[in-house]
Each structure stands twice: as C-alpha cells, then as structure tokens.
Amino acid sequence: MRRVHVSDFARYLRTETVGGIILLCATAVALLLANSPARGVYQAVRDFHIWELSVGDWAKDGLLAVFFFVAGLELKRELVVGELSKFKAAILPVIGAIGGMVVPIGIALAVGWGAPGIEQAWAIPAATDIAFALGVLSITASGLPSSARVFLLSLAVVDDLGAILIIAVLFTAKFNLLAAAAAIVLCALYAYLQHRRIRSPWLYVPIALGTWFAVHESGVHATVAGVALGLLTRVRRDPYERKSPAVRLEHRLQPWSAGLAVPVFALFAAGVPVSPSALGQMADDRVAVAVIAGLLIGKLLGIFGAAFAAVRFKVAVLPNDLGWRDMAAVSMLGGVGFTVSLLIADLALDADAAQRVKAAVLIASAAASLLAAAMLVRRSRAHRAS
Incomplete structure (x- = not known):
C-alpha cells in the first residue's frame, strides 16, 4: 500500500473542489449541532473565552485572516501578471461588486422600509462570501474558463472589503487611532x-x-490585515528565484486555509436555529425577508446589470x-452572503433579531448556491460541448 505523506495531503487540499466539500461539510455539522440536543455543548465551546476573545471570535477574526491573506495574494498576482493586469479587465469585477452592493441594499431598504431594525440591518445583503462562493464554483463549474473564477474572486474581495468598510464606519464602537497608525507602519x-x-x-x-493585532485593536475588522499584507506581497519573480514570494506563500498557506481556517470558521458561524418555529418567526420578520430579497434578487440584478452596463458603455x-x-450564473453565486453578512447581523441587531436574520442569510445563501450550481453545471456542459 502506498504511504500517504503530508505533502500529498497538502496537495489534495489545494484542489478547490476538496476545499469546497470540507467547507460545506463543516456548515452541515454546525447546523446539526445547533439544532440537536448537543446545542448547549456546541454553544459553550463556541463562547468559551481564550484571553479576550471567544473561540468563535478567534475563528472569525484570526483564522479567517489567513484565508483573506491567501485571497489577497491571488488577487495581487492576477492584478500584476494575470488576467486582471489590463485596466478594462480589472475594472469589470470592481464595477460588478459596486452594483452587487448598491442594488441589494436598495432592495432590502425597499422591502423592509419602516420595519424595526432595518435602519441597522440594511447592509447585511451587501456582502458576497468568498470562500463559499469559490467552493460552489469549484464543485459545479469545472468546465468553465478560469476567467470565471478570477472574476468571482476579484468581485468577492472588493465586495467584502466594501462590507468591512461599512462595518468600520457604522458599526465600530470605538476607533483607536494609535493602533491604526501602528498597523499602517x-x-x-x-x-x-x-x-x-x-x-x-x-x-x-x-x-x-x-x-493583525494592531488592526484588531483599532476597531476595524481584523481580516483587513490579511488582505492588506497579501496585496503588499511581491508577485514578480526575480531571475535568481524559482518562484515569487506570493506564489511560495500561497503554495504553503492554501492547504491550511482550505483545510482548517475556513472550515473551522464555518463550524462556529453557521450554527443557528432553523427549527419550524424559528423559520416561522423569520417569515414574519420583514427585516429577514428584506435580507433574503437583497441577496437572492439584488445580487443577481446588481452584479450582472452593472457588468453589462460597464461593457455596453x-x-x-x-x-x-x-x-x-456565464456571467449570469456567476452573478447568481454572488447571492451567497454568509461570512460578512452573518458578522454584520451580529453587530447590527440584538440577539433575538440577529438569530432570525442569520437564519435568513443561511436560507438565501443556500438558495443562491443551488440556483447558481444548476446554472453553472449547465454552462460547464455547454463549454465542454463547444
């Protein structure tokens, strides 16, 4: 029998399909635990504090920064030497991301106007989850060109940065200027x-x-540190180098990101009640309905519409x-909110309202995933046949 080495396992984890499956399994386990007799143990572990942060916060602020660092490395590489190195190619996902934030916010405000809590919750459908969206894309769209993945990655990074900027401006209780200055230095x-x-x-x-510590202490979401350092990493290879620093780091850290950081985050973030009573409460909550409409309808219209207008003009x-x-299928995938949407729900709403809205985020994200998966499978078949 062939012996499996650590390097073999790491290579296995580097395939995005495997990473996507691990992520989806972690989410399923979280939902099962949160809706089972083990709910108390699950919540106790998630809320157990290590120093100043709970285990859930360490997963959200610490481990997720590793994923954002890897995403920043890949985005920098595409911007400098890849498919986004030309301005008109690079600006398309940026415009798509802006449309994918503005339109969902507008739809959420229109649906939930006047409902208690909408004045805090309007930003929840603005975000696209990078990890989940790429996971679904990797599982269902193997026949699509690589440019689809590059577009989605770039769009999701810009989208999440915009959402994190909203958090920094609207939901940061205090801003530590000295810590922010230390992070910049x-x-x-x-x-x-x-x-x-x-x-x-x-x-x-x-x-x-x-x-990471300075960004966290500044009051800004700590994952910004990962993106910033990723974008500052050198991507051009010198003549004496086999690989550039960005490629080396991505090669080393991607298995840890896909196999540990993102699944552990999902394990502690996705555990929300989805019992019949909880779903009934969610259906009667206009803010929750507004979030679903923003993610499912707003993301598709916003991303596709903005991209189409940008190309048209x-x-x-x-x-x-x-x-x-293909763009319509990828735009539908933008409705997978999850990570930052759940974060904003926690920050913007009280505990009861946050539970209902987080259930809405999960339902909308699941529906967007299934609809996008069906569209992507069909488009993959079309590309293979052509």
Whole structure:
C-alpha cells in the first residue's frame, strides 16, 4: 500500500473542489449541532473565552485572516501578471461588486422600509462570501474558463472589503487611532522588506502577527490585515528565484486555509436555529425577508446589470472566453452572503433579531448556491460541448 505523506495531503487540499466539500461539510455539522440536543455543548465551546476573545471570535477574526491573506495574494498576482493586469479587465469585477452592493441594499431598504431594525440591518445583503462562493464554483463549474473564477474572486474581495468598510464606519464602537497608525507602519515595513528582497520568516511572522493585532485593536475588522499584507506581497519573480514570494506563500498557506481556517470558521458561524418555529418567526420578520430579497434578487440584478452596463458603455471588457450566460450564473453565486453578512447581523441587531436574520442569510445563501450550481453545471456542459 502506498504511504500517504503530508505533502500529498497538502496537495489534495489545494484542489478547490476538496476545499469546497470540507467547507460545506463543516456548515452541515454546525447546523446539526445547533439544532440537536448537543446545542448547549456546541454553544459553550463556541463562547468559551481564550484571553479576550471567544473561540468563535478567534475563528472569525484570526483564522479567517489567513484565508483573506491567501485571497489577497491571488488577487495581487492576477492584478500584476494575470488576467486582471489590463485596466478594462480589472475594472469589470470592481464595477460588478459596486452594483452587487448598491442594488441589494436598495432592495432590502425597499422591502423592509419602516420595519424595526432595518435602519441597522440594511447592509447585511451587501456582502458576497468568498470562500463559499469559490467552493460552489469549484464543485459545479469545472468546465468553465478560469476567467470565471478570477472574476468571482476579484468581485468577492472588493465586495467584502466594501462590507468591512461599512462595518468600520457604522458599526465600530470605538476607533483607536494609535493602533491604526501602528498597523499602517507595520504594513509599510512589510512592503519595504519585500522591496529589499528580505526573505526571513523571523521578520515577517512577527510583523504579520503585529499587524493583525494592531488592526484588531483599532476597531476595524481584523481580516483587513490579511488582505492588506497579501496585496503588499511581491508577485514578480526575480531571475535568481524559482518562484515569487506570493506564489511560495500561497503554495504553503492554501492547504491550511482550505483545510482548517475556513472550515473551522464555518463550524462556529453557521450554527443557528432553523427549527419550524424559528423559520416561522423569520417569515414574519420583514427585516429577514428584506435580507433574503437583497441577496437572492439584488445580487443577481446588481452584479450582472452593472457588468453589462460597464461593457455596453465600453468602460470595461468582458473576458473573451466568457459569455453573458456565464456571467449570469456567476452573478447568481454572488447571492451567497454568509461570512460578512452573518458578522454584520451580529453587530447590527440584538440577539433575538440577529438569530432570525442569520437564519435568513443561511436560507438565501443556500438558495443562491443551488440556483447558481444548476446554472453553472449547465454552462460547464455547454463549454465542454463547444
């Protein structure tokens, strides 16, 4: 029997289909635990504090920063040497992300106008979950061109950054200017070391941890540190290098991101009650209904409409190997809210209202995943047949 080495397992985890399956399994386990007799134990573990943060907060603020760092590395690589290196290609997902935030917010406000809590909850459908969306795409769209994945990754990163900016402006109880300044200085030091071609992890690891801590203490969501450092990492390979720093780091960290960071986050974030009584309460809550409408309808209309308008008026260009039906399927996938949507629900609403709205986010995300999966499978078959 062939012996399986750690490197083999890491290579296995690097395949996005495997990462997506692990993520979906973690979500299913969380829902089962939260709606079973083990609910008390599950909540006790999630709420157990280590230093100043609960286990759930460590997963949300700490482990998820690793995923955002890997996403930032990949986005930087695409912007500098990949498919987004030309302005009109790079601007398309940015415009799509803006449309995918503005339209869902508008629909949520229209549906929930006058309902108690909508003035805090309007931003919940603005976010697209990178990890879940890419997981669904990897499982169902193997026949689609790689440009579909690049578009979705870029759109979701911009989308989540916009949502995190909303959190920073509207839901940050206090802003620590000194900590923010320290984060900026550490980011500048990281960029300088990259410029000087310094490679020692004994310098980079403390800087990364210090940046994460400074961003967290500033009041801004700590995952911003991951994106910032990812975007500051050098992606062009020097003549004496086999691989650039961005490629090396992505190769080393992606298995940890896919196999540990994101699944553990999902395990503690997706555990919300979905009993018949909870669903009945959700259906009677106009804010919850507004969130569902924003994610399911607003994301599709906003992303696809903004992208179509940008191409129509020659502000951006559509990738040569993607058609508008492909874009519609990817736009539908934008309705997978999850991570940041759940975060905003926790920050914006009291505990009872947050539970109902989080159930709405999960239902809308599941529906968007299933609809997008059906569309993506059909488009994959069409591309394979052509």
